[in-house]
Amino acid sequence: MTDIFTGPDGSTPLPAEDQKALRQTWIATRGELNEAEQANILAGRAWALRVHANLTTESYLMRLHRRMFGDVWSWAGKLRARETNIGAMPYEIAVKLREFLDSVDYWLAHETYAPDEIAARFHHGLVLIHPFTNGNGRHTRLAADLMCRRLGQDFFTWGGQSLDTDSATRQTYLAALRSADQHDFGPLLGFVRS
Known part of the structure; x- marks a missing residue:
């Protein structure tokens, strides 16, 4: 395997053992990998928009990840x-993950934060745990959008550009x-609606 599996700045590197889990043997370039993943993500998103499930269960989050990446990677979900x-x-x-999801259930039951902040904190907490081999950012952004929908809000705009390539928008994200890691959610709350 080559370095086609090296993603943009801030992404999780894929060591050779994880690269062997690639289901699509025709993929030979980063562009082909991106294309295959994007098609799978779109199918996973369509599934998620049809299914109304409890977002704060491990089983749902694992199933969502598998739906988003399972056609490309055997470790998906x-x-x-x-x-x-x-x-x-x-x-x-x-x-x-269980402790965090229990916290999210508490926020929801007690309206601890405004809807946007619950969804942004949901995204950040999942990113911080980083439960999957790869695709965590894409997975948790969709999960946050689904949380927005559950709370009666529009999906986040996430800077209005793709966050999957190196860009100024990705660096801002x-x-x-990193600010949220230090308990300052202001920049993240601003970014998700920019």
Whole structure:
């Protein structure tokens, strides 16, 4: 395998062992990988828009990830089993995910935050745990949009551009996530509606 699996700045690198899980043997370039993933993501999004499920269960989030990436990767929808450059340690993921989803259920039941802030915090918390081998940002952005819908809000605009390539918009997004890591959600709340 070559370095076609190196994504934009801030993305999770894919080591050779994870690259072997590629289901589409015809993929030989980064462009072909992006094309295959995008087609799968669109199918997963269409499925998610038809299905009304409890967003705050591990099983739904795993099924959503599998629907978004399962045509391309055999590890889609399975919790990450190795360390990455971000996220919880693999042995902590299941517990941290359950604890976080319990917190989100509390926010929803008690209207702890405004709807946009609940959805933005939902996105950030999932990114911070980084439960999957790859595709966490794309997965959690869709999950946040689905949370917006559940709360009667329009989907987030996410800077109005693709966040899947190196760009000033992606850098602004990553900076907003880093601010949220320090409990400053202002930049993320501004970004998601920009």
